[in-house]
Amino acid sequence: MITIALPKGALLKDTIELFSNLGLDFSAFLDKSNRQLQISDPTNTARALLVRAQDVPVYVEYGQAQLGVVGYDVLREKKPDVANLVDLKFGYCRLSVAVPKSSPYKRSVELPPHGRVASKFVNCAKDHFDSIDLPVEIVPLSGSVELGPITGMSEAIVDLVSTGKTLKENGLIETDILYESSARLIAHPLSYRLNRDNINELVAKLKSINY
Ligand SMILES: Nc1ncnc2c1ncn2[C@@H]1O[C@H](COP(=O)(O)OP(=O)(O)OP(=O)(O)O)[C@@H](O)[C@H]1O
Numbered sequence: 001m002i003t004i005a006l007p008k009g010a011l012l013k014d015t016i017e018l019f020s021n022l023g024l025d026f027s028a029f030l031d032k033s034n035r036q037l038q039i040s041d042p043t044n045t046a047r048a049l050l051v052r053a054q055d056v057p058v059y060v061e062y063g064q065a066q067l068g069v070v071g072y073d074v075l076r077e078k079k080p081d082v083a084n085l086v087d088l089k090f091g092y093c094r095l096s097v098a099v100p101k102s103s104p105y106k107r108s109v110e111l112p113p114h115g116r117v118a119s120k121f122v123n124c125a126k127d128h129f130d131s132i133d134l135p136v137e138i139v140p141l142s143g144s145v146e147l148g149p150i151t152g153m154s155e156a157i158v159d160l161v162s163t164g165k166t167l168k169e170n171g172l173i174e175t176d177i178l179y180e181s182s183a184r185l186i187a188h189p190l191s192y193r194l195n196r197d198n199i200n201e202l203v204a205k206l207k208s209i210n211y
């Protein structure tokens with residue numbers, strides 16, 4: 001039986017809808033009172049694991065899941081050894097640099113050398129500041145990154161932006177967009193190449209409903 005790693009959080013609802021279009025019902029994961037982390041669809045065609053978004057590529061890389069759904073941002077940050085097969089066209093957001101509205105720095109190249117930048121995306125942030133040749137201290141955080149500049153801990157942040165509401169409500173403005181992200185279907189490379197558990201058929205169906 002094929003196993004699919006599904007991301008908890010922002011991508012879960014659209015991911016479950018996607019698989020329901022293929023006749024795979026994992027809606028039990030939307031029921032908050034259900035604490036199961038592994039379920040099979042009612043037709044016993046596939047099994048789903050409910051994991052943190054950042055951990056989806058880990059389960060796929062280690063072969064515990066043949067397929068998974070994850071944001072492109074996580075692939076850029078973690079660079080897992082997985083096949084990035086389909087742009088699923090939901091979970092749109094972008095990874096951006098932002099500063100307080102009152103900041104004298106209007107673009108990231110203007111930030112002071114050796115200033116601080118708070119982020120959950122430490123590798124992407126480092127890649128960006130390396131690319132503009134600006135030495136900064138990246139302060140690693142796990143969430144609520146916008147508090148970095150609010151509390152005075154950092155001059156800037158690198159974080160995901162979707163509607164822009166979180167930035168606005170915390171008095172921050174975007175200065176640079178590093179890249180755009182959307183949800184992706186990923187696969188264990190060898191399982192995909194060898195077509196284990198007939199995964200190619202499922203991938204083809206997913207592609208056909210996505211174009
Ligand atoms: N505001 C947003 N709008 C649209 N997509 C988003 C938004 N925030 C994140 N995403 C996408 O959804 C994915 C999962 O985000 P989510 O916030 O659920 O997980 P997370 O930040 O890793 O949280 P946690 O630390 O709780 O696991 C991100 O990697 C990104 O691709």
Ligand SMILES: O=P(O)(O)OC[C@H]1O[C@H](OP(=O)(O)OP(=O)(O)O)[C@H](O)[C@@H]1O
Pocket residue numbers: 142143144145159160161162163164165166167
């Ligand atoms: O532009 P918006 O639509 O307001 O969305 C952006 C917010 O969404 C994400 O946060 P999340 O909800 O994952 O919380 P986090 O602070 O724990 O990362 C991201 O880190 C921003 O804070």
